[in-house]
Amino acid sequence: MTFRARIDGRQIHCAIGADRPLAAPVFCFSLMAAPKVVSGGALIRRVAGYAEVSLPDLLPGQLHEVVLEYANPDYAPRNRAWLPLGAYLRVGRDCLPLPPGAELGVRPGEAPAAPPLAPDRLPLVPQPTDWAPSGGVVEFATVAPVAGLEGVADLALRLGLAPLVGAGGRALAVSESADLPPDGYRLTIADGGLAVAVGGPAGLHYAGITLLTLRETCGGALPCGVITDRPRFGWRGQHLDCARHFFGVEFILRLLDVMALLKLNRFHWHFADDEAFRLEVETQPLLWQRTAFRGEGELVPGVFGGGIRAGGSYSRAAVARILARARALQIEVLPEIEVPAHSHAMIRAVPGLRDPGDNGEEVSVQGYMDNIVNPAMPATWDLLLPLAREVAGLFPLGMLHLGADEAPPGAWDGSPAVAALKAREGLATSEDVQGWMLARLAAALGEDGVRVAAWEEAAKGCQGGIGNGALLFSWTGQGPGVAAARRGHEVVMCPAQNVYFDLAHSGDPDDWGAAWAGFVSLERTVDWDPVPAGAEDIAPRVAGVQACLWGEVIVQDDQAEAMIAPRILGVATKSWEPKGRTGGAALRALAGVYGPLFDRIGWRRHRGA
Structure with missing residues (x-):
């Protein structure tokens, strides 16, 4: 079987070849959004971006061309990620996988020469709050065993780096200082030895991360001086969409390690969406048992590159492993269950979540026609209340993200049950x-002591939206976050234009990723401020910064690595450093320093843009 795909303006040309006679084959594939067929076949089924196209009989050696476009006229393919993913042919009861139509993921290449690092900067991301060099260097390989550095020592070994802690290493004098916050530290590097004052255990951990990093980036010769350091924000996050693409536990553990190397401290675990609910909950086992896998014969077909069959679920043991790793690295885990929209899989798996009398025609932005649960149905509450309590109870953070983004226009307009709810509740x-x-x-x-979080849309509604002290995530830009903060909400800034890593690095058609909010170069990750100019009044209510990686264009775990790196350096910079400390040119120089370190730990990085 052969399959090649190419972009020609707005159109996608697919050439399909058979190695034997095929009678009445059906071409199955997914695009980033709903497709239409221009020529070469007939569309017989579509679910969001997944489609099935009937083809004429194929003969060996014959190439048959199917021409596609995106159904939404505002969508035009921008790069290879917009070509068909997970393609296969169904012939009778057989499914025949097609090779990828184009090379998947970010292509390897040589990085452009990085500008030199300014002499007043340490080769460290994030840059410290203050650096007072005293001249000279100290040779450094290991420190003598110190209680509290176990997490950093284990991190070094897992990353394949030389041990950080060992017998015969340099002594590190540790003291506590009341003038430092719990996660702050003051590290003195001198000929006479190493000393660190800390505000708490987290401060010692971050001092250890600094020592480990400088040993690697300085070649074992630490510059002498005093580093005084504390984070600007308490929330320094990285989100991972494990619903569109099922990431193995080992990948998640590796991501936590990379986060820790950059002093990030919140992992936003998105394991539920239209495509799957992947956490193995006890309150509603049908939810994950019926949706963990998608593809041929499953409740959800092979959307977003699912192909013939893809997926998996996370057991209690997997959750325990992830939480243990996170705890050792000073990272908290935020789970998300995603309601009321983005619930196609939930609706397919659990009966009674839609009003049977609903004659509405709402369509989600991804093309689903039934992806929002109905709050007027008793089954919705029978599911959600115990589910939310169980999920929240698994995670020590004491917080649960409820989702609440992208409700389709016209949601519930055709539901008599919701009409009655509206009348009853005003x-x-x-x-x-x-x-x-x-x-x-x-x-x-809240009655159980659980704080809720949600995307920015949760602030909407005549009764003030979600309320209850919710933490809101501003993703379409910073404007909704500013508005929410001025209404009293605490907010995390995660504007797509700057920190969405599923967006392509550049406009190069040979690049990889989405483009709905533009392209996110390394420089754009720091070309903004979490407290926008003119909105300084909201500063006390900006909890922090978070990057997001959505899984629509991810087919294999390792494809995510070059979507994340080196851009994760920018998120670490914006969430830790004082305002305005590092701009795009300086970050590009630091990325040049960190490139060999990413290579050393075996984490792929984008080398071009």
Whole structure:
């Protein structure tokens, strides 16, 4: 079997070849969004970006061309990630995999020469709050055993680096200082020895990360001086979408290690969406048992490159492993269950979550026609209340992200049950209904001592939206975050234009990634401020910064690595450093320093843009 795909303007040309006679084959594939067929076949099924196209009989050696376009006229293919993914032919009861139509993922290549690092900067990301050099260097390989550095010592070994702690190493004098926050430290590097004052255990851990990193980037010759350091924000996060693509536990553990190397401290675990619910919960086992896998014969077909069959689920043992690794690295884990929209898989798996009398025609932005649960149905609450409590109870953070983004226009407009709910509760719009639903769920969790989080849309609604002290994530830009903060919400800034790593690095058609919010170069990750100019009044309510990696264009775990690196350096910079410390040119120089370190630990990185 042969398969090649190429972009020609708005069109996608697919050439399919058979190695034997095939009668009435069906071409199955997925695109980033809903497709239409221009020529070469007939569309017989479509679910979001997944499609099935009937073809004429194929003969050996014959190349048959199918021409596709995106159904939305605003969508035009931008790079190789916009070509068909997970393609196969169904012939009778057989499924025949097709090779990738183009090379998958970010292509390896030589990095452009990085500018030199300025002499007043340490080869360290994030840069410290203050650096006072005293001249000279100290040869450094290991420190003598110190209680509290076990997590950093284990990290060094897992990353394949030389041991950080060992008998015969340099002594590190540790003291506590009341003038430092719990995660702050003051590290003195001198001929006479190493000393660190800390505000708490986290401060010692971060001092250890600094020592480990400088040993690697300085070639074992630490510059003498005093580093005084503390983070600007308490929330320094990285999100991972494990619903669109099932990432193995080992990848998640490796990601936590890379986060720790850059002093990030929040892992936002997105394991539920339209495509799957992957956590093995006890309150509703059908939820994950029926949706963990997608593809041929499954409840959810092979959307987003799922192909013939793909997926998996996370057991209690897997959760325990991830939490243990995170705890050792001073990282907290935020779980997300994603309601009321982005719930196609949930609706397919659990009966009663939609109003049978609903004659509405809402369509989600990804093309799903039934992806929002109905808050007027008793089954919705029978599922969500125990589910939310169980999931929140598995994670020590004491916080649960409820989702709440991208409710389709016209949601519930055709539901008689919601019409009755509106009349009873004094609600007028779909936003009012969502706000009422989220506030009820948040209040129930609050009784258990669980704080809720949600995407920016949760602030909408006539009753003030979700309320209940929710932490909101501003993703379409910073404007919604500013507005939410001024209404009293605490917010995490994660504007797609700067920190969405599923977006391509550049506009090069040979690059890889989405483009709906533009392209995110390394420089753009620091070309903004979490507290925008003119909105300084919200500073006390900006909890921090988070990067997001959505899984629509990820087919294999390792493809995510070059989407994340080196851009994760920018997120570490914006979430830790004082305002305005590192701009794009300086970050590019630091990326040049970190390139060999990424290579050393075996983490692929984008080398071009």
